[in-house]
Amino acid sequence: MKKSRGSVAVGAAGILITAIVLASALAPIAAPYDPDKQDLSASLARPSAAHVLGTDKLGRDLASRLAYGGRTTLLSALLVVALSTAVGTALGLAAGYKGGTFDSLLSRAFDVLLAFPALLLALVVAAALGRGIENAIASLSVVYVPMITRLMRSACLVERKLPYVEAGKALGYSSARIMFRHILPNVAPLLLVQVAIDFGYSILDLAALSFLGLGVQPPVSDWGAMLAESRDTLLIAPRLALAPGLAIMIVVVSFNLLGDALRERLETRKRA
Amino acid sequence: MPRYAVRRLFQLIPVLFLSSVAIFAIVRLSPSDPAILLAGGRQSSPETLAAIRAKYRLNDPLPRQYIAWAGNALRGDLGESFRLKQSVSSMIAQRLPVTLQLILMSMVLSLAVAVPLGVIAAANKGRPADRAITALALAALSSPVFLTGIVGMLVFSYYLGWLPAFGSGTGLVENLRYLLLPSIALALNMLALSLRVTRNGMIEALGSNYVQTAIAKGLPRRTVLVKHALRNALIPLSTVTGLQVGFLLTGTVLVEYTFGIGGIGSLLVNGIQSSDYPVIQGTTLFVVAAFLLVNLAVDLLYAAIDPRIRYS
Numbered sequence: 001m002k003k004s005r006g007s008v009a010v011g012a013a014g015i016l017i018t019a020i021v022l023a024s025a026l027a028p029i030a031a032p033y034d035p036d037k038q039d040l041s042a043s044l045a046r047p048s049a050a051h052v053l054g055t056d057k058l059g060r061d062l063a064s065r066l067a068y069g070g071r072t073t074l075l076s077a078l079l080v081v082a083l084s085t086a087v088g089t090a091l092g093l094a095a096g097y098k099g100g101t102f103d104s105l106l107s108r109a110f111d112v113l114l115a116f117p118a119l120l121l122a123l124v125v126a127a128a129l130g131r132g133i134e135n136a137i138a139s140l141s142v143v144y145v146p147m148i149t150r151l152m153r154s155a156c157l158v159e160r161k162l163p164y165v166e167a168g169k170a171l172g173y174s175s176a177r178i179m180f181r182h183i184l185p186n187v188a189p190l191l192l193v194q195v196a197i198d199f200g201y202s203i204l205d206l207a208a209l210s211f212l213g214l215g216v217q218p219p220v221s222d223w224g225a226m227l228a229e230s231r232d233t234l235l236i237a238p239r240l241a242l243a244p245g246l247a248i249m250i251v252v253v254s255f256n257l258l259g260d261a262l263r264e265r266l267e268t269r270k271r272a
Numbered sequence: 273m274p275r276y277a278v279r280r281l282f283q284l285i286p287v288l289f290l291s292s293v294a295i296f297a298i299v300r301l302s303p304s305d306p307a308i309l310l311a312g313g314r315q316s317s318p319e320t321l322a323a324i325r326a327k328y329r330l331n332d333p334l335p336r337q338y339i340a341w342a343g344n345a346l347r348g349d350l351g352e353s354f355r356l357k358q359s360v361s362s363m364i365a366q367r368l369p370v371t372l373q374l375i376l377m378s379m380v381l382s383l384a385v386a387v388p389l390g391v392i393a394a395a396n397k398g399r400p401a402d403r404a405i406t407a408l409a410l411a412a413l414s415s416p417v418f419l420t421g422i423v424g425m426l427v428f429s430y431y432l433g434w435l436p437a438f439g440s441g442t443g444l445v446e447n448l449r450y451l452l453l454p455s456i457a458l459a460l461n462m463l464a465l466s467l468r469v470t471r472n473g474m475i476e477a478l479g480s481n482y483v484q485t486a487i488a489k490g491l492p493r494r495t496v497l498v499k500h501a502l503r504n505a506l507i508p509l510s511t512v513t514g515l516q517v518g519f520l521l522t523g524t525v526l527v528e529y530t531f532g533i534g535g536i537g538s539l540l541v542n543g544i545q546s547s548d549y550p551v552i553q554g555t556t557l558f559v560v561a562a563f564l565l566v567n568l569a570v571d572l573l574y575a576a577i578d579p580r581i582r583y584s
Contacts, residue, residue, distance in 0.1 A: 108290075111287065112287060112290040112291055112294055113294070115287050115291050115560060115563065115564055116291070116294075116556075116560055116563075117518035117519065117521050117522045117559070117560075117563055118518075118522070119522035119525070120518075120521065120522050120525070120540075120556065120559060120560075123522075123525065123540070123541075123544060124295065124298055124299065124544075124552065124556050125298055126544075127299070127302070127544040127547070127552060128298045128299055128300075128301050128302040129301075129302070130302070200414065204414075204416050207416050208416060208417075208418070208526055211416070211418050211526070211529075212525075212526070212529060212541055212544075212545075213545060214544065224416075227416075227418065227419060227422070230422075231422070234422065234425070234426060234430075235426075235430055238426055241419070241422050241423075241426075242423070245415070245416070245419035245422070245423070248414075248415075248416055248419065249411065249414050249415050249416075249419070252413075252414035252415075253410055253411060253414040256410055256413065256414060257410070
């Protein structure tokens with residue numbers, strides 16, 4: 001009973017994510033309007049047949065903006081996760097496998113980075129780099145690297161002592177080959193859980209940076225920037241805030257559910 | 273214990289030193305020229321810019337500038353705001369109380385809701401009540417704090433008219449009214465983790481031998497839950513609550529900005545938006561130092577809560 005209900009939620013999460021990703025990916029074909037096309041005569045129009053979700057104060061179609069905003073949000077989050085996972089995995093595996101001076105220097109340096117509350121560090125780095133979505137992505141990637149590195153390092157420390165690694169060494173394989181071809185596939189499930197959960201968090205953090213005006217710059221928009229824009233017209237048209245807000249929530253909830261389900265499966269497999 | 277505390281305090285020094293170097297380096301990596309910002313961002317003559325650079329010692333090598341900044345910071349002087357020409361330390365001191373109130377209120381609210389809900393969820397593990405509470409926690413965790421804030425503003429300020437939407441009030445009671453909505457938004461965001469930790473701790477405690485013994489002795493269910501199980505479940509919660517201070521410190525940045533509250537968070541955001549380096553450097557250093565100290569305090573409190581832990 002318990003299992004079936006849990007998998008219903010995960011199934012729903014999967015369907016929602018697929019739908020939102022599809023809508024965003026296909027935005028150029030699927031969106032009924034150009035997201036930046038202003039039509040002041042239709043300013044703040046209510047939802048109707050012409051505009052499914054209505055328009056914002058500049059008369060731009062909300063549904064189209066939501067789809068295009070999703071493109072920016074999802075693509076940026078994907079980049080943050082891809083960049084931080086690639087760098088963090090390489091550093092973590094190297095630190096865990098090689099140990100020594102490299103490991104202790106890296107650990108000390110990351111201790112300092114982890115002394116910063118995560119979003120605070122991202123804020124300061126984004127401020128130094130200047131406004132813009134590229135810089136928001138770069139700063140969040142920097143913030144996520146130490147966490148992935150730690151995870152991979154500790155996983156690698158366990159794997160290093162296992163017979164298959166010894167066997168690889170005895171066969172004279174290079175360190176790089178053992179690290180990436182042998183250890184990495186064995187710790188990949190652990191990494192996958194982290195990636196799913198980080199994807200949700202990076203969407204929240206990106207939205208925060210955009211909300212504070214440090215992320216995307218007009219005319220490009222994402223869900224965080226749409227939320228920030230909606231504040232002027234909150235009383236007249238709350239749907240302008242609710243639509244991007246709910247979109248963020250749905251994606252983040254879904255990724256959290258997926259991450260939890262993956263972790264559960266991983267733990268059951270380990271116990272078996 | 274006192275010796276342990278002192279040793280831990282000394283261990284903070286290198287971390288704090290490296291953090292200050294990192295903050296200084298990151299802010300100075302910025303491509304924009306502080307002299308142009310100081311001149312007001314307008315087209316200024318080279319002479320004006322040169323005069324400004326000389327006055328603020330911007331021509332000094334960066335290490336020397338760092339030493340001057342860090343040396344003054346040790347004496348409590350964090351420099352002067354580029355934009356407002358005020359002492360950053362006094363700006364922080366002025367804005368600290370409202371941020372502390374906000375953090376404290378959110379913490380109390382979050383724990384007041386998370387602990388009972390966590391106990392209820394654990395006591396009904398797998399049943400509808402548990403599922404509903406877990407789903408609620410997931411939704412709260414996944415909602416950006418500014419969205420929760422905006423929705424709360426909409427419902428409680430505009431539609432119901434119960435609470436003020438913006439700014440801060442004068443006097444304690446009035447101020448608490450202004451801070452209630454922001455605190456709820458922040459509390460909802462940190463609720464999920466506390467709830468999960470309480471629930472897991474309770475489930476573990478309820479399965480343990482001493483709780484089974486207490487149940488077998490025929491003690492009332494409430495006594496077993498609260499007196500026996502909860503006391504042990506609270507230990508991991510104290511660690512998590514300490515770690516969440518960092519989360520709260522960044523959460524206030526967003527909440528203060530959303531609700532127009534003049535605390536440390538909005539000081540930092542304003543500083544960032546106007547490239548006011550001394551403000552960014554000073555506030556960040558202050559927040560990081562506070563974060564490190566709180567985490568140390570939590571570690572030390574741990575021994576006070578759990579008699580099994582003794583530091584030496």
